[in-house]
Amino acid sequence: MAVLIVSLSTTVALALDPSEMLDDPVQEAQARELDHAMRCVVCQSESVASSNAQWAIDTRRVIREQVAAGKTNDEIIDFFVERYGEFVLMNPRPSGSNWLLWAAGPLMFLTALGVGIGYIRGRSKAPQPIQTGLSEDEAKRLREILDE
Structure with missing residues (x-):
């Protein structure tokens, strides 16, 4: 189990090359948030932050270029969408x-x-079922059956 955890954490750690990082910690935090919000179109099940595919590397670079240029998260997301x-x-x-998909669950x-x-x-x-007693004939017949 420990080997699995170490191997998974190593994979995520290797995804972002230190040379890709921005000098400003606020801008880097914004870029990392966007990295996690974007899907790698090559891997399809991973975010750009955790993918080592060339497309993801290029996307991280473009995100950092746009963050450094002062663009907002919405502007950068709109760019990719x-x-x-x-x-x-x-x-x-x-x-x-896709609003119907969002509303379907609730x-x-x-x-x-x-x-x-x-x-x-x-x-x-x-x-509730009505419980009625036996009629005289039914009670007499029941006694006959039980006495036999």
Whole structure:
């Protein structure tokens, strides 16, 4: 287990070359935040921050160039979305055609909650079966069967 943890942490540590880092710690923090917000289009399941693919290296360089030029996070994200689409974002924006995907989870939860509450309330209000005693003929027949 320890070997796995060390190997994973080493992989992430090797992704950012010290020569890529900005001198200003505030700008570097902004760049790292953007590195984690962007998806590597080569790896597809990793952020740019943890990928060693050439595309990710180039993207980190472009991010740092734009941060050094004074651009905001939104401007830099828009730059990449314009070129690669929403797929480049690790967490796509809840706008446009994907708003339904963002709303589907909470809507399904609320629907299931409503159905569950309705089911439980319906069970408690269900009519109880009416228990009636045996008629005289039925009681007589039952005694006959039991006596046999």
